[in-house]
Amino acid sequence: MPAVTWLERIMEATPRLPSPPKPFGAFHLTALGLTLGLFILMMLFRKRLPRSDKAVHTILAVFAFGLLLLEVGKQIVCSYDPSNGWAYNWERFPFQFCSVPIYVALIATFLPKGKVRQALLCFLATYSPVAGASVLFYPARSVFSEIIFLDVHTMVWHGAMLLFGLYLWLSGAVKAEWKTAGYAALVYVPLNFIALALNEASYAFGFAAGYDFNMFYTGRLGRCLIPVLSTIQKTCPYPVFFVSYLLTLGVGGLLVTTVMVGIRWLWKKRR
DSSP states (O other), X not given: OOHHHHHXXXXXXXXXXXXXXXXXXXXXXXXXXXXXXXXXXXXXXXXXXXXXXXXXXXHHHHHHHHHHHHHHHHHHHHTEETXXXXXXXXXXXXXXXXXXXXXXXXXXXXXXSSHHHHHHHHHHHHHHHHHHHHHHHSOOGGGOOSBHHHHHHHXXXXXXXXXXXXXXXXXXXXXXXXXXXXXXXXXXXXXHHHHHHHHHHHHHHOTTTTSOOXXXXXXXXXXXXXXXXXXXXXXXXXXXXXXXXHHHHHHHHHHHHHHHHHHHHHHHXXX
């Protein structure tokens, strides 16, 4: 039997919930509790975490390919509807802000140790935890679905972003110093312009016609779902909104670095 037919049968037999899990409902709180539990354990046993370059590279590879496998599963699930068959869902195209760790981590996995690889790791240590924590602690209703796999996917995905970022700091792969924020920004800013180019390409060529294709939620014809920024989008010219988005998330990445630098300073002062 063709593999496609097997996939269809598996997805048709997969149980679905009568309605999506609610934010701060039982499912969400359980996933959040597990993530926070792992976070605390990593903090408590930070001295036992593997710190060698080889260990960091191995864990980076596991993180990267783990995300890749999860995303492949998500794309397959989102491209099939039991009633209408196969059709690619452009709304789920994997270049939202929470999706880019796939590309960043995969590229970093295959790069030799150097400044480019370090910049990618700095991005994963600063901006990825911000995005991961945002969804974990403040999920929009659209985050959850009747499809159980997608609910597990989003909690595992965003939890991994937070925990892997913490590991990079605790292992010393990323240093608690101000230049870390600068390296991270060198990756963060171009990613926003790639998302901008994809949005404009969708308007120009119409390949996502009929779908809400809105990468990073910054498309000039799309709708931003992020609080405060959504208001700026409605009341200000598009360039103001785009720059506001850049600065707002940029401050988030800088804040993570600031916290880690502050902890390092306090630790040295205590000693």
